[in-house]
Amino acid sequence: MDLGERKKKILGAVIEHYIRTAEPVGSRTISKLDELGVSSATIRNEMADLEEMGLLTQPHTSAGRIPSTMGYRTYVDRLMKRYEFSVSEINRLRSLMELELTEVDTMIKELTNIYSYLTNYTIVGSSAGNSNGYIKNFHMVQIDRNSALLIVVTDKNIVKNKKIDFDCDIDSTVTEQISNMLNENLAGVIKSKINLDKIYEIQAEMDKYKTVLLPVLNFVNECIESLDNSEVFISGASKLLDFPEYSNVQKAKELLEFLDNKENLHRMAASVDNADVKIIIGSENDALELKDCSIVLSSYSIKGKGTGTIGFIGPTRMNYSKAVSTLKLLTGQIDKLTSNKEPEGEK
Amino acid sequence: MDLGERKKKILGAVIEHYIRTAEPVGSRTISKLDELGVSSATIRNEMADLEEMGLLTQPHTSAGRIPSTMGYRTYVDRLMKRYEFSVSEINRLRSLMELELTEVDTMIKELTNIYSYLTNYTIVGSSAGNSNGYIKNFHMVQIDRNSALLIVVTDKNIVKNKKIDFDCDIDSTVTEQISNMLNENLAGVIKSKINLDKIYEIQAEMDKYKTVLLPVLNFVNECIESLDNSEVFISGASKLLDFPEYSNVQKAKELLEFLDNKENLHRMAASVDNADVKIIIGSENDALELKDCSIVLSSYSIKGKGTGTIGFIGPTRMNYSKAVSTLKLLTGQIDKLTSNKEPEGEK
DNA sequence: ATTAGCACTCGCTTCAAAAGAGTGCTAACA
DNA sequence: TGTTAGCACTCTTTTGAAGCGAGTGCTAAT
Numbered sequence: 001m002d003l004g005e006r007k008k009k010i011l012g013a014v015i016e017h018y019i020r021t022a023e024p025v026g027s028r029t030i031s032k033l034d035e036l037g038v039s040s041a042t043i044r045n046e047m048a049d050l051e052e053m054g055l056l057t058q059p060h061t062s063a064g065r066i067p068s069t070m071g072y073r074t075y076v077d078r079l080m081k082r083y084e085f086s087v088s089e090i091n092r093l094r095s096l097m098e099l100e101l102t103e104v105d106t107m108i109k110e111l112t113n114i115y116s117y118l119t120n121y122t123i124v125g126s127s128a129g130n131s132n133g134y135i136k137n138f139h140m141v142q143i144d145r146n147s148a149l150l151i152v153v154t155d156k157n158i159v160k161n162k163k164i165d166f167d168c169d170i171d172s173t174v175t176e177q178i179s180n181m182l183n184e185n186l187a188g189v190i191k192s193k194i195n196l197d198k199i200y201e202i203q204a205e206m207d208k209y210k211t212v213l214l215p216v217l218n219f220v221n222e223c224i225e226s227l228d229n230s231e232v233f234i235s236g237a238s239k240l241l242d243f244p245e246y247s248n249v250q251k252a253k254e255l256l257e258f259l260d261n262k263e264n265l266h267r268m269a270a271s272v273d274n275a276d277v278k279i280i281i282g283s284e285n286d287a288l289e290l291k292d293c294s295i296v297l298s299s300y301s302i303k304g305k306g307t308g309t310i311g312f313i314g315p316t317r318m319n320y321s322k323a324v325s326t327l328k329l330l331t332g333q334i335d336k337l338t339s340n341k342e343p344e345g346e347k
Numbered sequence: 348m349d350l351g352e353r354k355k356k357i358l359g360a361v362i363e364h365y366i367r368t369a370e371p372v373g374s375r376t377i378s379k380l381d382e383l384g385v386s387s388a389t390i391r392n393e394m395a396d397l398e399e400m401g402l403l404t405q406p407h408t409s410a411g412r413i414p415s416t417m418g419y420r421t422y423v424d425r426l427m428k429r430y431e432f433s434v435s436e437i438n439r440l441r442s443l444m445e446l447e448l449t450e451v452d453t454m455i456k457e458l459t460n461i462y463s464y465l466t467n468y469t470i471v472g473s474s475a476g477n478s479n480g481y482i483k484n485f486h487m488v489q490i491d492r493n494s495a496l497l498i499v500v501t502d503k504n505i506v507k508n509k510k511i512d513f514d515c516d517i518d519s520t521v522t523e524q525i526s527n528m529l530n531e532n533l534a535g536v537i538k539s540k541i542n543l544d545k546i547y548e549i550q551a552e553m554d555k556y557k558t559v560l561l562p563v564l565n566f567v568n569e570c571i572e573s574l575d576n577s578e579v580f581i582s583g584a585s586k587l588l589d590f591p592e593y594s595n596v597q598k599a600k601e602l603l604e605f606l607d608n609k610e611n612l613h614r615m616a617a618s619v620d621n622a623d624v625k626i627i628i629g630s631e632n633d634a635l636e637l638k639d640c641s642i643v644l645s646s647y648s649i650k651g652k653g654t655g656t657i658g659f660i661g662p663t664r665m666n667y668s669k670a671v672s673t674l675k676l677l678t679g680q681i682d683k684l685t686s687n688k689e690p691e692g693e694k
Numbered sequence: 695a696t697t698a699g700c701a702c703t704c705g706c707t708t709c710a711a712a713a714g715a716g717t718g719c720t721a722a723c724a
Numbered sequence: 725t726g727t728t729a730g731c732a733c734t735c736t737t738t739t740g741a742a743g744c745g746a747g748t749g750c751t752a753a754t
Contacts, residue, residue: 026716039728044717062716062735088491110506117508144435159457161464237584238603247596249588256585256603373747388697391748409703409747 003074009036010046011055012079015067019317022244024064069282069316072294076279076320083321085329093118093329104302104338109233112310115330116236121312121323124259126232126269128301128308133227134190138220140179145169150216152223160263162219166212174209178216181206186220191227222263225270232265245292245315258289259313269309272297277324282316292316296323300331302338310334350421356383357393358402359426362414366664369591371411416629416663419641423626423667430668432676440465440676451649451685456580459657462677463583468659468670471606473579473616475648475655480574481537485567487526492516497563499570507610509566513559521556525563528553533567538574569610572617579612592639592662605636606660616656619644624671629663639663643670647678649685657681 003011013033017025027043047065050056055071058064067075085093105127116123139151146169151161185202186194199217206213237259246252258264264287271286272278278297285291296318297311310331312323350358360380364372374390394412397403402418405411414422432440452474463470486498493516498508532549533541546564553560584606593599605611611634618633619625625644632638643665644658657678659670 024716028716040716041718041728041730042726045727048718058717060735061718062733064716114506114508159461161461236607238600238607241596241600241603249594249596249599252596252599253585253588256588260583260585371747375747386697387747388699388749389695392696395749405748407704408749409705409745411747 006036006038007046007050008079010043011050011067011071012075014047014050014056014065015071015075015079015317018066019319022315022317024059024066026064029064067317069284072281072316072320073284076281080321080324083319083325085325104305105231107337108300108308108310108334109235111330111334112233112235115326116239119312119322119326120236120239120242121314121318121326122237122239122259123235123310124232124265124268124313125234125310126266126308128305132190132192134188135186135220135223135227137187138179138182140175140182140216142170142172142175148175150219152220154223154227160223164215164219166215168211170212174212178206178209178213182216182220186224191224194224222267226263226266232262232269234259234265240314243315245317251292254289255293258287264289268295268297268311272299272309272311277327279320279324294318294320296320296327298327298331300334300338302334353383353385354393354397355426357390358397358414358418359422361394361397361403361412362418362422362426362664365413366666369662369664371406371413373411376411414664416631419628419663419667420631423628427668427671430666430672432672451652452578454684455647455655455657455681456582458677458681459580459582462673463586466659466669466673467583467586467589468661468665468673469584469586469606470582470657471579471612471615471660472581472657473613473655475652479537479539481535482533482567482570482574484534485526485529487522487529487563489517489519489522495522497566499567501570501574507570511562511566513562515558517559521559525553525556525560529563529567533571538571541571569614573610573613579609579616581606581612587661590662592664598639601636602640605634611636615642615644615658619646619656619658624674626667626671641665641667643667643674645674645678647681647685649681 010030013030013035014025017029027040027047030043030047031038031040047056050071051058051065054068055074056065057068059066108125108127112123112125115121134155136153136155139153141149141151143149143163146167147163147165148170149161150164151159153159181202185198185205189198199221203210203213203217237256240246240255241252246255267287271280276298280290280295280297282294283291285293285295292315293313294316295311295313297309299307299309301307310327312318312327314323357377360377360382361372364376374387374394377390377394378385378387394403397418398405398412401415402421403412404415406413455472455474459470459472462468481502483500483502486500488496488498490496490510493514494510494512495517496508497511498506500506528549532545532552536545546568550557550560550564584603587593587602588599593602614634618627623645627637627642627644629641630638632640632642639662640660641663642658642660644656646654646656648654657674659665659674661670
């Protein structure tokens with residue numbers, strides 16, 4: 001799919017305008033942008049084309065256009081210019097870097113706080129952690145006729161719990177048997193020794209509770225998956241409420257609740273491969289709760305401690321350009337500070 | 348001020364109904380409550396009296412009544428019955444207590460999470476900490492003509508920062524001088540050695556920057572105050588959005604932002620004296636952001652580590668009775684678990 | 695002292711009309 | 725052939741008026 005020069009310009013202009021205003025942008029707005037000296041009618045034609053290509057959408061006839069996930073995607077991949085920090089921004093950030101800090105985890109968290117404060121974006125992150133955790137023990141507590149609370153305690157005494165609803169009625173014999181079984185087979189086994197075979201084995205053993213077992217094992221699996229990183233944190237979550245897209249409380253609540261749950265952050269952090277910067281836009285997210293959000297993730301490494309993850313989170317119309325630049329600066333500084341403790345960098 | 352028996356009953360009924368429904372409650376509603384067999388007209392007269400006494404208010408003529416801060420206060424102090432846990436609640440909570448946990452801080456945090464999850468209330472807490480912290484150093488970074496960022500690094504490498512607006516224009520000489528002075532006089536001095544005299548000394552020394560200095564010293568003072576407790580945490584903040592009083596995003600945002608800031612939590616935690624349970628209702632709160640909230644606070648102690656604080660936070664119409672009972676259970680369990688590791692308690 | 699009755703207040707809902715923003719299409723133009 | 729002006733059309737948002745309903749305060753009767 002090749003976009004003409006003008007279409008590119010228009011798409012870029014629409015997206016950038018929408019990022020700023022959060023309002024659907026109409027043809028007239030763009031035509032007045034003097035960037036390209038054509039009339040609104042021409043822009044309309046072009047925008048109709050862009051819509052047909054799936055890059056823009058209309059919330060309803062007679063509204064302006066807003067970018068689709070695909071639109072953001074092409075913007076991010078091909079159109080976006082790198083955000084240029086102003087001199088004062090650079091200076092401010094640089095000064096912050098000159099602080100003397102020692103404890104790595106604390107430093108990263110505090111640095112994240114400062115960045116969140118200065119950029120007004122929400123930042124999530126995970127600290128670097130080792131990978132030989134294990135689950136210490138399992139508890140299962142019946143709540144009522146057809147639900148129970150499954151509690152998992154990890155080697156670091158992190159307690160995870162989930163209410164599990166069953167299709168059928170159960171009694172305490174069942175919960176007891178299941179937790180016994182889990183304890184016998186999985187408690188104390190370090191993560192790297194647990195594989196699918198082991199899980200199948202359990203499933204075979206407990207055949208008569210098959211349907212009951214499924215949600216249990218799912219949750220157990222989740223817990224095992226997340227044993228890796230020792231800690232996740234979030235800075236400035238309430239800043240999300242600044243965005244008009246979360247003026248609907250219901251929506252805001254869903255998102256904040258999702259972010260409240262460390263599990264989810266863990267999963268997000270885990271999804272970063274070693275690419276430079278990973279951008280996940282709207283519906284590209286696995287989690288349904290994030291379908292209106294975009295995330296800009298990157299990883300940093302600390303010698304001897306492995307890698308950690310840091311990312312910005314915001315509505316799909318977030319300022320990708322700025323987020324990417326800031327994130328690069330941030331992870332770059334972390335790398336530099338932790339590897340060498342040499343805060344006085346050039347440019 | 349003495350309330351007749353019937354007035355007490357009516358006040359209690361109004362408050363309890365309002366706690367459940369969050370709607371102004373009218374005379375007819377109360378009269379149908381059969382608790383006291385009088386007609387709505389009688390109730391109206393009584394309610395008019397209660398309003399005159401300042402215990403109830405009307406959002407507008409022709410709406411029902413809602414409790415005032417004073418109303419809640421008399422309810423809490425004199426009317427409220429202790430919440431009785433149902434058998435299943437007790438069982439559920441008890442089972443959770445039987446988990447084997449070792450690391451104290453982690454345990455408390457996780458316990459808090461579980462309680463927050465089960466009760467659907469937001470919980471804030473601070474862990475027990477020692478009291479000989481100091482501030483490592485100060486940095487002051489100019490942001491623009493009349494504002495600067497003051498950054499404080501504590502002995503634990505916690506970074507605190509605040510944007511400070513000045514009445515007049517400043518230049519970098521000023522910020523430099525101020526931060527030098529702060530570093531010379533206060534950096535490295537442990538908390539217990541800093542007193543008001545020291546502060547006055549600084550103020551005298553820097554007389555020519557007097558107006559500029561005031562907000563700076565205020566913030567510094569705040570930081571010193573909060574050196575005590577090492578850590579604060581919050582569980583289930585997003586649950587606040589369940590309450591209709593926060594369906595206004597602006598209000599929700601203010602509150603969440605307030606809670607995002609660990610400083611504020613610190614200050615709240617610090618306000619608990621050694622009373623059993625402290626209840627702060629609505630406008631009794633110091634912080635403006637909390638004027639529509641109530642907080643139920645209590646402290647726990649860990650041998651050798653001092654005391655920590657845990658509290659529920661919710662709208663003024665929160666279920667005080669239940670919050671108090673739950674909180675007592677929670678802190679009681681913490682005391683028991685940490686002092687003795689004896690999870691199997693009687694009733 | 696209590697209650698029934700009634701006029702009155704005030705917020706909320708509903709409905710229709712008007713305004714406004716932006717489109718798509720057509721016809722004219724360079 | 726690409727661009728533009730113009731206009732009818734669509735759909736949302738705003739506005740205002742009318743009506744409803746919950747609840748009060750007061751008065752007069754019990």
